[in-house]
Amino acid sequence: MWQNDGSGFFTNITEISNTGCGGYSRGANFADFDNDGDLDLFINRASAPKMLYLNIDEGIFVDYSQEAGIVESAGGFGCAVGDLDADGQIDIIAANSDFVRKQVYINQNANPTFLKVKVNGLSPNTLALGAIIELYGDVGPTMGRELIGKREISSHPSFYCVNDLVVHFGTGEHTELQVVVYFQSLAVKDTFGVVPGEMIILEEPFRTSADEPGLPLPRKHITLSAYPNPFNSSSIISVNGGDSEKYSLAIYDMLGRQVRSAEISNVSTRPITYTWDGKNDNGYAVPSGVYFVHVRAEKTSSELKITLLR
Numbered sequence: 001m002w003q004n005d006g007s008g009f010f011t012n013i014t015e016i017s018n019t020g021c022g023g024y025s026r027g028a029n030f031a032d033f034d035n036d037g038d039l040d041l042f043i044n045r046a047s048a049p050k051m052l053y054l055n056i057d058e059g060i061f062v063d064y065s066q067e068a069g070i071v072e073s074a075g076g077f078g079c080a081v082g083d084l085d086a087d088g089q090i091d092i093i094a095a096n097s098d099f100v101r102k103q104v105y106i107n108q109n110a111n112p113t114f115l116k117v118k119v120n121g122l123s124p125n126t127l128a129l130g131a132i133i134e135l136y137g138d139v140g141p142t143m144g145r146e147l148i149g150k151r152e153i154s155s156h157p158s159f160y161c162v163n164d165l166v167v168h169f170g171t172g173e174h175t176e177l178q179v180v181v182y183f184q185s186l187a188v189k190d191t192f193g194v195v196p197g198e199m200i201i202l203e204e205p206f207r208t209s210a211d212e213p214g215l216p217l218p219r220k221h222i223t224l225s226a227y228p229n230p231f232n233s234s235s236i237i238s239v240n241g242g243d244s245e246k247y248s249l250a251i252y253d254m255l256g257r258q259v260r261s262a263e264i265s266n267v268s269t270r271p272i273t274y275t276w277d278g279k280n281d282n283g284y285a286v287p288s289g290v291y292f293v294h295v296r297a298e299k300t301s302s303e304l305k306i307t308l309l310r
Ligand SMILES: [Ca+2]
Pocket: 031, 032, 033, 034, 035, 036, 037, 038, 039, 040, 055, 170
């Protein structure tokens, strides 16, 4: 288990996280099996019993296999997760090697704190593969919102297996939710007032984030836009909301490496703007590609995809 610190450095946390079960395995899947809001872990081991780890404290796991009734020790291959019986509890299919039946594990929890999100993309990417879904939850009437989950719609979660493309979140104690979908087309879909215990269906909009007008967010929330986007020489990044005196801006490349950073403070005019000239902190031009602009204020943050075309 390697923990990414967000700047491209990883720390081996196998021991600390208590996930060093060893053995040979070809498939593993993170999902929120108990709907409490954090990601748990299923490992389809080949030569030892399959493992279900519950995340009990921000990345500290406990072996819950026996309690969950997951005791089989067949030659595991990949594994896939999805809500097979549509009760909001995420289930598991474990694929196995020759002559061994697959196992289907139906989750017997009845915890109603979940949200399912089905995303329909525009042609040709109608499955919306590559879309990033962020889930925000309320943290009290005066505190604004908090990022409580992030998923990618992916076609390659595990060896020879594809998860259900309906994205599942556990929502824990949050009662009012906001869902933001970032599509590969750069379109953004932002949905408010969502409550736990249901499945919502979101359609990819035709407009891109650069065209999106100011969203009706409370002032404590940040919305970002960039014009032009895609850009060639420079793009003006506008920051709306946040209601803060100080903002930190960071720009990352597709590999998560920070290429540019800035502090914006004592701002009196709105919207706040920052002009990015396509250069890194050392003054060198960065290559064409997709970049992520991350802006953080006191209690909130927001991210925007921006494309540089040289
Ligand atoms: Ca969990």
